[in-house]
Amino acid sequence: MEFQQIFTPKIYELVIAQIKEMIYHKKLVKGDKLPSERELASQLGVSRTAVREALRSLGMLGLIVSRHGEGTFVASAFPEEKLFEPLSLIFMLEDNPEELAEVRAMLEIQCAALAAERASAEELSLLGACIQDFQYSQEGPRLAEVDKNFHTLIAKASHNTLLYYLYSSIHEVVSHHIVDMRYLIISDPRNSKILAEQHLKIYESIAAGNVLGANQTMAEHMRFVRSKYEQSIEG
Template identity: 45%
Template sequence: MLEPVKKRRLYEEIMFQIRGLIMDGRFLPGDKLPSERDLATTLGVARSSVREAIRALELLGFLESRQGEGTFIKSHSGTEMIESLALLILKEKDTLDNLFEVREILECETARLAAERASEEDLERLEMILSRADKTVKEGTIPLTEDTEFHYALAEASGNEILVRVMHTIGDFIRKGKEGSLTLPGRPQKSVKDHYEILYAVKDQDGERAREAMRNHLKKVKTDLFGE
């Protein structure tokens, strides 16, 4: 559930935690949000920070306040949810810019190493993950788990244990970036297609092609998020 907040811009971190619980279905439309006092105690922050986060989520359409009753989770249409997420993505733009720089540094070389070192077992695992992702997309569901697994499996196929540890260490940041991008219309289908291009290069043991395929994938994701 909710976790104590330690970051500088407290209200934004509170906002993203509550948003995450709504997106995960742990807060459902019509549910009443805990009181400001209870949230402040759980999160270990001042009530003023909680109040600011709630106000921001109201403006984005995630919450609604009812006088004398409290704050409730608001029902969304798919379009409204995407628009709200787009606003949140823009709020995180600086962080995501940094994340894409780190991902390009790490993951392009990861793909190259995987092409040079992947075992048959690694290739089978990558194939299975993409097969599941393809099925998930066709069922109309966001393949967040499969998308994340693919990148981790690629790191493991590189044969570099330190690289694998680094990828898992920054996993929470990567997952946040994926959570935002994969909600965009058409993005899941594009990501699966990009991942297959990376896999084909890895299977062909073409390191340079695998690196460029990963670079192109990250560039397209960033463009879909922020535009040219």
């Protein structure tokens, strides 16, 4: 019988754990100012070096921000490039297009349904502009960019912050996925027409506030994209 060696956590990790626990229990909320390094070190009974390392780590994650001459605060808004990078890297490392397609479909279908309920007039206008671009743009790279913007706008129009964060956490991977799929699909002119029609139906459902229609049209679009991917693998 062998026992595993027990490692004592580093002090700064315990500091991080306590700050996270206070956030979890709402003792710290967005915008709250943290005590100074000296005060934190005194209250926690640790060195200022440990506190400094903990704050540096939390800052790298975007959970806290330091303002010169003011102090350190719990972030009120989260920089997307920091917040989403860990999950994006995980998806890249997993390199499983089928799982990505499944996750993307779940997120996008729900985003479309919520957007039908909640999209603002400005967001509908932006989506409408994308539809115009779909109809008149001919270049592959431009169409891929429009496609990406269209889906991102729908995620934002869901007005569900956590859902948007989940979508955005795989944004970079999804973007590559959209580009790859679009180049694959538009190699056949008939597919380009189908894509344009599908996006128009999605937009019309969202603009009409048709939740069920938005759900169904987005699901149809996701099935089409996935079928073309599967055909490419089989071919």
